[in-house]
Amino acid sequence: MKKNILLPVDFSAHSNNAVNYAVDLAIQKGYSIHLYHNYTSASAVFEEETDSIGKRSPIFKADFLIKNLSDQIKSAHATLEVTTQCERGMITETLPEMATPDRFDFIIMGTKGITNDDSQLIGSTTYVISKKAKIPVLAIPTEASFEQVDKVGLLSNFKEEEVQTVQDFVNIMGKDFELKLMHVHYDHSSENRIEDKLEVWKYKIKKYIGVTNIAIEVDSIQGDLEDLDTVPEVINEMIHTEKIKILLVTRSRKSFFERTFTRSVAKALFSHPLVPIFFTKA
Numbered sequence: 001m002k003k004n005i006l007l008p009v010d011f012s013a014h015s016n017n018a019v020n021y022a023v024d025l026a027i028q029k030g031y032s033i034h035l036y037h038n039y040t041s042a043s044a045v046f047e048e049e050t051d052s053i054g055k056r057s058p059i060f061k062a063d064f065l066i067k068n069l070s071d072q073i074k075s076a077h078a079t080l081e082v083t084t085q086c087e088r089g090m091i092t093e094t095l096p097e098m099a100t101p102d103r104f105d106f107i108i109m110g111t112k113g114i115t116n117d118d119s120q121l122i123g124s125t126t127y128v129i130s131k132k133a134k135i136p137v138l139a140i141p142t143e144a145s146f147e148q149v150d151k152v153g154l155l156s157n158f159k160e161e162e163v164q165t166v167q168d169f170v171n172i173m174g175k176d177f178e179l180k181l182m183h184v185h186y187d188h189s190s191e192n193r194i195e196d197k198l199e200v201w202k203y204k205i206k207k208y209i210g211v212t213n214i215a216i217e218v219d220s221i222q223g224d225l226e227d228l229d230t231v232p233e234v235i236n237e238m239i240h241t242e243k244i245k246i247l248l249v250t251r252s253r254k255s256f257f258e259r260t261f262t263r264s265v266a267k268a269l270f271s272h273p274l275v276p277i278f279f280t281k282a
Contacts, residue, residue: 005104066084152173
């Protein structure tokens with residue numbers, strides 16, 4: 001069965017970039033796209049349309065915008081299946097409710113939306129949806145464009161749910177990539193023990209998922225270096241050095257993500273992510 005991408009849009013630059021990413025991915029994989037919008041004070045402004053017999057009827061501005069967006073996509077990609085939906089309500093409530101595995105396979109959305117400013121971590125809407133959604137969420141930074149996904153990083157804190165995160169990603173993207181198991185720690189003396197634990201993770205992923213090209217990347221917090229002394233900064237350095245294309249994050253109650261997100265230092269990783277972040281909820 002063809003996979004279906006749920007793509008919330010608010011017609012901002014951040015949202016439009018996520019649309020471009022989703023379209024390129026859908027074309028490559030043969031997926032369909034469902035454009036979804038919740039009316040806002042700006043997008044619910046009435047316009048008037050004249051029908052074939054000259055009768056004028058009011059419609060919402062967003063109805064024009066989403067139809068135009070759908071038409072533009074279809075015009076450029078005739079084989080791509082695109083559906084649309086606009087409705088009332090708060091997106092943080094309506095989107096998780098409709099994002100069920102029987103209807104959609106995953107969500108793609110920008111890390112920021114029309115109401116998000118640079119002071120917010122990853123964008124409050126994206127964060128809330130990543131917490132509530134029953135399906136994976138792929139958050140796209142404004143600067144990101146779709147490219148061949150040849151290197152993928154998995155943030156690992158030795159939780160069983162991380163193996164399922166890799167499986168969820170494989171279900172969407174396939175197995176043709178190199179997986180980097182990434183772990184950051186504070187105690188440099190424990191590095192050998194950590195690498196041994198990651199070797200166990202490598203074995204599990206190879207055995208149960210079939211991803212065979214796996215490498216281990218372990219780094220420690222260097223407290224004596226002023227410019228590289230937090231977990232997010234070290235991870236960003238690993239992403240840059242290893243040329244990671246997508247970062248996998250397992251969202252569980254005690255996950256690395258949940259702990260670091262509450263700290264101000266997490267802004268370096270999640271407010272301006274270097275690469276798309278794939279969230280799954282354990």
